Amino acid sequence: MKTLLSSRPVLWFLFLFNLAVAAVAPFAVDGTQAVATAAGMGVVSLGAGVGLLRDRGKRVSG
Structure with a gap:
């Protein structure tokens, strides 16, 4: 469940819909x-x- 909730498409959906x-x-x-x-x-x-910003930081540096 943690893997699903931390995927980028799900995070974008949660961010935009809830906003x-x-x-x-x-x-x-x-x-x-x-x-x-x-x-x-x-x-x-x-x-x-x-969560999106944290994931972005990992992708840029790693």
Whole structure:
């Protein structure tokens, strides 16, 4: 499972999809639920972005 989640296509999907949901959530849902959804999806998106940057560093230097 770790190999699948750390593959570049999956990381790109997680990054872009969760970023889009985090950006649209405040307009689609009202109140606390919008803030919680945007924050949760934003955290997942940032995590995937960090994974992409880490993988990029390995490819450049190695």
